[in-house]
Amino acid sequence: MASILQAWLDQCADDFREPPEYVCLQKVLSYLKKNMPGSDPEKRAQNLLEQFQKEEWENDDAFHSLSPCTPDEEEELEISGPEEFSLSQEDLVAEQLTYMDATLFQNVVPHHCLGCIWSRRDKKENKQLAQSIRATTSQFNAVTNCVLSTILESKELKTQPRAKILEKWIRIGRQCRILNNFSSLKAIVSALQSTSVYRRKKTRACVPKDTMLMFEELCEIFSDCDNFATSRELLLKGVTQGTVPYLGTFLTDLVMLDTALQDYLEGGLINFEKRRREFEVIAQIKLLQSSCNSYCVTGDEKFVQWFRRQRH
Template sequence: YHVTLKRVQIQQAASKGARWLGIERDQLPPDHTVSQHETCKIRSIKAGTLEKLVENLLTAFGDNDFNYINIFLSTYRGFATTKEVLELILDRYGNLEISNCEDDRSQNSTENKTVLRTAIASILRAWLDQCSEDFREPPDYLCLQKLLAYLTRVMPGSVLEGRAQNLLEQFQKQEVMNGGIHDTLANEEKLETENSEDFSSFAEDFVAEQLTYMDAELFKRLVPYHCLGSIWSQRSKKENNHLALTIRATIAQFNAVTQCVIRTILNDKELKTQQRAKIIEKWIDIAHECRILKNFSSLRAIVSALQSNSIYRLKKCWASVAKDSMLMFEELSEIFSDRDNYLISRELLMREGTSKFANLDSSVKENQKRTQRRLQLQKDMGIMQGTVPYLGTFLTDLTMLDAALQNYVEVGFHKKMYEFEVIAQIKLLQSSCNSYCMTSDRRFIQWFRKQPELTEEER
């Protein structure tokens, strides 16, 4: 354990003068009372075996340490499986309350059982509410079935039993429907249009909205624990092809946006320099619209594509790009500068506002003011929107955390606290994506999905 000292207020007493007058504390305004404090010891887990960490879940509930419970549930998949944790809770502690030992008749035993049942129910409720994806194990859903059997036996007719039953039915229904954004998009691809669409026919704000729609849908479906370094770092092994599918889908979308930018600029060999420059300007405007929509995923993808060697080497085209567009591109590129561990993009993402660069050209500052006015106008009109982050930053942080603080015999729970902070940020941003009010456009989805990837030689 870590043991720290914390100064806490225990009560407010009447001042010496008030006591001399015989006036009680509750008869005086706050400015006539004196706060009394004491120093107490705060104990927090530093490291422990899986069995002890699970045991501490019940202790934490009794101590009202809900922070420990949240950290454990958000990060345990890095060192244990759902099956292992559930068995420890139900088999080791859940069966104690239905055992038939001689002490069961005592009042203390009855009270202890009630406390234990309440603690287990609260932990299971938090597990189902916060990390329901842990129980998505098609086709048999063995862990969820085991949990349901326990609740039916020990807590029949309870709200928790109904929650578990509804979750099982929801998973089974989604499995039958083969739900998911990629299935929806695949169905939309099958719908043929009479005329093939051209990139020039799509308005910049329209393209940004469609990219944001796709990115937000994928990000909302992301399973946060897939981002843990101990899980994501294992993706390259051949037997782990099924691992972290929600992250793979997000990365595939990011790469598709990057390839789309490169293809629209390079694919047509007959384009003149000015025409190619106009396409570059169009993508810069689209990137700016993504910035307005707080879609940092597609924004980063577009900027990365324009900075790639195959596009950067087009010196004549870049020389023909309008000055305002170039200044805008420099501003957007600065957001993802790697200085100070990507400090600018991190701060920008967390406060969801526009960044400020004191050393930039006045025209760039004017672009920032324009962006700020657009964001403020949306706020004044009551238009709610979310934020789609660039996931690579979180993956890098969690992978570095895992590599820097390796586990040995015991699980280093102090590392889990840092991981939980990152996971909590991801969940917060996922929740914000529900504020987007967008619909997919069949024409654009079909055009976007049909863009072929250029080979190295074609670039």
């Protein structure tokens, strides 16, 4: 038992990453304290628990503990309205979105993506299930809402300035593509393809043709042709450098696998083909999580404050 638990804790630590309570890890630790006090597995389990709690605290501090801006502080922010946003640097915005996305993606617990877990998230008793994946989903929605609010919120904004903001987001999307941040890129593309933006024909007509061609190229990345072959190919090419995927593709794959294949075959035998195919997807997620260590971007508090203030 000591050898098995030591190997599990060392080689598959992410299996125990279940914030905020870490129930499975607490059970293992309790068992070790009772049956193997002072052993190496007990020390490893205790260190792992402290490590996870520290990482959770650091992430909360980075993203959720920012104090609301006072009116004076709002004036100090570099981006305060639609027109100021149109003058902001595309690479700065793309880098900050990538920083947030990469941090959240690295904290995703891979096995929570399995269809048997994620497909049951909406049940009343599962409100605390797969919190790390819910965080990435919330971030995706926040980026989409940020795009929509900057383009549409101001009713007094004239066509030309509004077109400048639309153009700005396309160029930010292009920067996200350069950074291999497919999560924010997908969110930006989805927002710009929405009915509320698409129906503003005069605004789109004011955007330069070369920028609109750029937008069409970005849209092609997420074409559903041949089971999203283009985006999957780009992900495989990007594993040697920092890459943040659109997690929805993996979640869809795993839910479909869970729906299509049974857990057990005739006679109660485990369906190893299903487990093998699920493992292939999970392994890709883990590989991409490791690639995020290649990013050398730090958070900008002013940008995060501005981003969090955007209305839905």
